[in-house]
Amino acid sequence: MNATQIDKYFKxxxxxxxxxxxxxxxxxxxxxxxEHKADMQKGAEWLIKSLTKAGLENASIDETDGxxxxxxxxxxxxxxxxxxxxxxxxVQPVDPLHLWETPPFDPHVRDNKLYARGASDDKGQVFxxxxxxxxxxxxxGELPVNIKFILEGEExxxxxxxxxxxxxxxxxxxxxxxxxxxxxxxxxxxxxxxYGLRGLAGIQIDxxxxxxxxxSGLYGGAVQNPLHAIVEILESFRDKEGVIQVEGFYDDVxxxxxxxxxxxxxxxxxxxxxxxxxxxxxxxxxxxxSFVERTWIRPTLEVNGITGGFSGEGIKTVLPAExxxxxxxxxxxxxxPDDIIAKLKAHVEAHKPAGVTVxxxxxxxxxxxxxxxxxxxxxxxxxxxxxxxxxPTAFTRMGGSIPIVAAFDEILGFPVVLMGFGLASENxxxxxxxxxxxxxxxxxxxxxxxxxxxxxxxx
Amino acid sequence: MNATQIDKYFKxxxxxxxxxxxxxxxxxxxxxxxEHKADMQKGAEWLIKSLTKAGLENASIDETDGxxxxxxxxxxxxxxxxxxxxxxxxVQPVDPLHLWETPPFDPHVRDNKLYARGASDDKGQVFxxxxxxxxxxxxxGELPVNIKFILEGEExxxxxxxxxxxxxxxxxxxxxxxxxxxxxxxxxxxxxxxYGLRGLAGIQIDxxxxxxxxxSGLYGGAVQNPLHAIVEILESFRDKEGVIQVEGFYDDVxxxxxxxxxxxxxxxxxxxxxxxxxxxxxxxxxxxxSFVERTWIRPTLEVNGITGGFSGEGIKTVLPAExxxxxxxxxxxxxxPDDIIAKLKAHVEAHKPAGVTVxxxxxxxxxxxxxxxxxxxxxxxxxxxxxxxxxPTAFTRMGGSIPIVAAFDEILGFPVVLMGFGLASENxxxxxxxxxxxxxxxxxxxxxxxxxxxxxxxx
Numbered sequence: 002m003n004a005t006q007i008d009k010y011f012k013x014x015x016x017x018x019x020x021x022x023x024x025x026x027x028x029x030x031x032x033x034x035x036e037h038k039a040d041m042q043k044g045a046e047w048l049i050k051s052l053t054k055a056g057l058e059n060a061s062i063d064e065t066d067g068x069x070x071x072x073x074x075x076x077x078x079x080x081x082x083x084x085x086x087x088x089x090x091x092v093q094p095v096d097p098l099h100l101w102e103t104p105p106f107d108p109h110v111r112d113n114k115l116y117a118r119g120a121s122d123d124k125g126q127v128f129x130x131x132x133x134x135x136x137x138x139x140x141x142g143e144l145p146v147n148i149k150f151i152l153e154g155e156e157x158x159x160x161x162x163x164x165x166x167x168x169x170x171x172x173x174x175x176x177x178x179x180x181x182x183x184x185x186x187x188x189x190x191x192x193x194x195x196y197g198l199r200g201l202a203g204i205q206i207d208x209x210x211x212x213x214x215x216x217s218g219l220y221g222g223a224v225q226n227p228l229h230a231i232v233e234i235l236e237s238f239r240d241k242e243g244v245i246q247v248e249g250f251y252d253d254v255x256x257x258x259x260x261x262x263x264x265x266x267x268x269x270x271x272x273x274x275x276x277x278x279x280x281x282x283x284x285x286x287x288x289x290x291s292f293v294e295r296t297w298i299r300p301t302l303e304v305n306g307i308t309g310g311f312s313g314e315g316i317k318t319v320l321p322a323e324x325x326x327x328x329x330x331x332x333x334x335x336x337x338p339d340d341i342i343a344k345l346k347a348h349v350e351a352h353k354p355a356g357v358t359v360x361x362x363x364x365x366x367x368x369x370x371x372x373x374x375x376x377x378x379x380x381x382x383x384x385x386x387x388x389x390x391x392x393p394t395a396f397t398r399m400g401g402s403i404p405i406v407a408a409f410d411e412i413l414g415f416p417v418v419l420m421g422f423g424l425a426s427e428n429x430x431x432x433x434x435x436x437x438x439x440x441x442x443x444x445x446x447x448x449x450x451x452x453x454x455x456x457x458x459x460x
Numbered sequence: 461m462n463a464t465q466i467d468k469y470f471k472x473x474x475x476x477x478x479x480x481x482x483x484x485x486x487x488x489x490x491x492x493x494x495e496h497k498a499d500m501q502k503g504a505e506w507l508i509k510s511l512t513k514a515g516l517e518n519a520s521i522d523e524t525d526g527x528x529x530x531x532x533x534x535x536x537x538x539x540x541x542x543x544x545x546x547x548x549x550x551v552q553p554v555d556p557l558h559l560w561e562t563p564p565f566d567p568h569v570r571d572n573k574l575y576a577r578g579a580s581d582d583k584g585q586v587f588x589x590x591x592x593x594x595x596x597x598x599x600x601g602e603l604p605v606n607i608k609f610i611l612e613g614e615e616x617x618x619x620x621x622x623x624x625x626x627x628x629x630x631x632x633x634x635x636x637x638x639x640x641x642x643x644x645x646x647x648x649x650x651x652x653x654x655y656g657l658r659g660l661a662g663i664q665i666d667x668x669x670x671x672x673x674x675x676s677g678l679y680g681g682a683v684q685n686p687l688h689a690i691v692e693i694l695e696s697f698r699d700k701e702g703v704i705q706v707e708g709f710y711d712d713v714x715x716x717x718x719x720x721x722x723x724x725x726x727x728x729x730x731x732x733x734x735x736x737x738x739x740x741x742x743x744x745x746x747x748x749x750s751f752v753e754r755t756w757i758r759p760t761l762e763v764n765g766i767t768g769g770f771s772g773e774g775i776k777t778v779l780p781a782e783x784x785x786x787x788x789x790x791x792x793x794x795x796x797p798d799d800i801i802a803k804l805k806a807h808v809e810a811h812k813p814a815g816v817t818v819x820x821x822x823x824x825x826x827x828x829x830x831x832x833x834x835x836x837x838x839x840x841x842x843x844x845x846x847x848x849x850x851x852p853t854a855f856t857r858m859g860g861s862i863p864i865v866a867a868f869d870e871i872l873g874f875p876v877v878l879m880g881f882g883l884a885s886e887n888x889x890x891x892x893x894x895x896x897x898x899x900x901x902x903x904x905x906x907x908x909x910x911x912x913x914x915x916x917x918x919x
Binding site: 042089199201203209211212213215216217218219220221222223224226228229231232233234236239241243257279281282283284285286287292295296299300301303304305306307308309310311312315316317318319320321324325329331353354356364365397400401402 | 470483637658659660661669670671672674675676677678680681682683684685687688690691692694695698700704738739740741742743744745746751754755758759760762763764765766767768769771775776777778779782783784786790795813814815823858859860861
């Protein structure tokens, strides 16, 4: 078997594959809405059927406290590495429905793009992994590696049941590499392997002053205003360049090598283009770091919301009883979310304005994740992309957080390879989600190739 | 005629007076709601009838661009001073209706309090002035002073038509003193004459960053966050003790004499009681000034509202496209609202954070008002209260603003005496508004006496 055979196989089966994917996309498996509970079950059953048809074994629907996890494996490549493929079969809600050009659960191909909720995030990408396995088993009767699939139904609601499932099934899930296709490429025709994500730690700050709203004329100047108090706290968090002033905040930030920074600098990132795209005239942030570095390798503290007092039309001369703000930090290795939250709390305590009480609520936390970019499993993924796309692969980090990735990394303790085939323009989480079929076609070949690349990795 | 005769007159007529006031209170003259436009006309007509019955002359309904102004006078006290009585016949809306124990426009007396919308603010107090005139004319056939009534129908919506009316009718309205009963006493049994109000100047600050909300993971740290930017601006306005940092803000503040400050210190203001009432454990503000001074004689800058980003339940990692805040300053003599707004704008310009645009919108402005507290017209009012209430009168300022008072002061140029008979507990602007009839009974006598007191003032 060679690359030409595989190409021919995918060409010959393209129509059948698309029809099969469409049948998956027709299941409205919206995890956040209880009215779709039965559809979640349907989605899991569809996967069992399709995984079995692909030649995978031990397919099972594993119940959790929430929506079920689907598992399947093929473990006959003795002495070869094992790959754990993670993905999710649940999708985002579809509101506002009237903005969809074709119904979200009635898939249509237009202009070589497949339109449907889940087309890109993540049913389309999960499907590609299943079809790569099916292709190799059809052509060869065997796979070059052992493979396990773990497909969850709660990714879009924060994966509440998955950490426990992974913890309880450590042995069953043991592998050498985790491969996840749930992220994006750098741009059209520009493949990327993501090897790092920032972690997350957030708090809500509630400031309470007088027991009720006061008239600012009668009390202004003599009673601490909770809005001024919260402004004082928030202003103390950063300096004017965005450098975080929380004591010890940067203590555990692992230095990034000059070599890795040189790789970032070599990426064809177009700052002017980016600024135009988001509509800003100047960028912002810590001196000595590029836009890419500020979002990938530096931790942040951002106010996500402030509320308090009057915000209707016109004027209301109120001195409000309370004010509230939400802030989140993005963390980089080796910052720990619990440690950062403790430092945030100590900072607020040290900067508490007079005349008010301040309460802090913690939000969900996520650790940062990093597979060393020169790890063989990462570099192998880069080679597979390059063979198919015929351009160099970008090795990237991402500024966002996928807490479950860090949880995999932490619980299972083996490297995570993020091989994404989505594009930022594909409206995931929005109306008219779609998937560029160019990346569907190429992705099938990249994934197939990667199973061979991975087979040569030391275990 | 003496005080005993007057007392007897008001006792004899008490039931008739209350019935007549109730008929006034039954008119739902809500100025802010167009469905009550006809009721506003009814209210004006009721006044014409009642003013004429009282013996006043030249009663007229004067049309404006909004609700009409009612005028009447009695000008036969040759060589004597002229008093202009201002009041309003419009009332606040009554929502939430279900919280009223008896319907807002169906007056009831319970526990010697008259319950109805407008009972205290301001129909009840206007009515007392009309009945004092009627009593003196009935008993004496003449008044010790000349008197003019100007009763408007737009006070509760900010008096949009009144300044023009006053400007256009300067000669008709010329007088020696303006008397207004639309404020409160210091407390039950504790009369007060208010001789100063703070002015008002407000702005809205709108900060705009990226053209749409951004993902705080993908852009945090590299794009200026409008919430951080607005926090930076707001924090720059005051120091931690509330001292305003806007350049030149205090330049025009007229010094207050040691004598006047000694009068404030002598008032039986109970700070601990006040703190308990509003639910704060410590007061706040400029060093060197008491609670009373901070709210009466010092200018302020208060944030009345901030909005931006996410404020729902839980977390949303957004870097918002915009943030907004409303702030208002209370002004003292001789600060000028236009000058203060110019200084606020210059301050924001000088403290504009990088990476965002900032827009400023001005709100309605009002000048501070002050009649010297030792002015004979003020002191005379104090004497009248004292004779009836048998306790010393407090001479107070107020922290709030009644822009129309400053407009009277400015356009007509003669002293304003605020003789209030309301109590802070009487739910004006809220359900179950009521008026303590003790102050109705005493107020009639205070006002009657004041007409004699005022007759001796130099013109």
